[in-house]
Amino acid sequence: MTSVVLVDDEDECLDVLEAELTRFCPDFQILQKFNNPLDAIPYINQNKFDALFLDISMPVLNGFDLLKQVNQIDFDVVFVTAYENFALKAFEFCAVDYLVKPTSKESIIRAADRLRNKKKDHSINQNIALLLANMQKDSLKKKQVAIPTFEGYEFVNTQQIVYAKAEGNYTTIVLQGQEKILISKTLKEFEGLLNDAVFARIHNSYLVNFNYVKKYIKGESGSIVLNDGTVLQVSRANKNKLLNLIK
Known part of the structure; x- marks a missing residue:
């Protein structure tokens, strides 16, 4: 089983992502979901899991700011975003996974396959740091x-x-x-x-x-x-x- 945590400030998007993962990826176990990034930080810092599906554009604390408050990123990150063009190129350049809203069956399955097939990426911290720098x-x-x-x-x-x-x-x-x-x-x-x-x-x-x-x-x-x-x-x-x- 692949254990995952979901963070998105929009309840509808959160419910859709949960439903799609449950339907198309039965080997994925959703441990917790949060519609408030501030509530997610203590859980992320205190629990072990395999992957975080993280929305970027959120009020008060966006996805990038949330990651800056994580003690140790020892999990994979799949960014969920409405960004296009340059931002997607930045994700690819920095070797991080992403989903574009609205998500689809194909994109969910593709992201899940990447998570299954790759071992924990020991360079994930550097990749995310590089992405954060390019997105400032x-x-x-x-x-x-x-x-x-x-x-x-x-x-x-x-x-x-x-x-x-x-x-x-x-x-x-x-x-x-x-x-x-x-x-x-x-x-x-x-x-x-x-x-x-x-x-x-x-x-x-x-x-x-x-x-x-x-x-x-x-x-x-x-x-x-x-x-x-x-x-x-x-x-x-x-x-x-x-x-x-x-x-």
């Missing part, structure tokens, strides 16, 4: 992103990113001044987090900030020259998209 309103206004490094995570101003290069399952981020940061995420995952029109994928291996592009050189696929003289190849597949952006 102040960080978004400042165009900052928090990225995972081998030492923890680091705040980077997106306006200082010149380009990013794929390195297999890793990505090298090159900042203004040639400072480089190696992160344990693919280029595709990093691209999704940026959500910024000034960045363009010019090649399977390169994501470029157009503010640092000096010129485009014609050719079979072409290449671009950055302000510091760096030359990056453009792929055939991305050539037309690049030219349209330039125009």
Whole structure:
């Protein structure tokens, strides 16, 4: 059995989630449900369970603030959210599970399967810390992103990113001044987090900030020259998209 706790300030959403889990996931045992996040904190800190289904947008104390008051996150977290676009990319980038309201049979079963199939993720604390950093309103206004490094995570101003290069399952981020940061995420995952029109994928291996592009050189696929003289190849597949952006 997988023991779970549900937290959502809307009684209707709470009842629907409970009914769907009971119907589609009979091996899930709902230990407790809370419509007040303040009431949930003592229970979470004093009891052992496998997973927390947590609403994000709640009055008084949102889901992120609730997690900050948990003594030890030794359970999996499935965020329940009405967010779209950037926020969902942030969830994926930070490797945390989520459900989008209104939930559906398919999404419930998918989330349950992920919980069954994975062992306790020992990096869950780091993943959630990374998510919290990327979802802070102040960080978004400042165009900052928090990225995972081998030492923890680091705040980077997106306006200082010149380009990013794929390195297999890793990505090298090159900042203004040639400072480089190696992160344990693919280029595709990093691209999704940026959500910024000034960045363009010019090649399977390169994501470029157009503010640092000096010129485009014609050719079979072409290449671009950055302000510091760096030359990056453009792929055939991305050539037309690049030219349209330039125009």
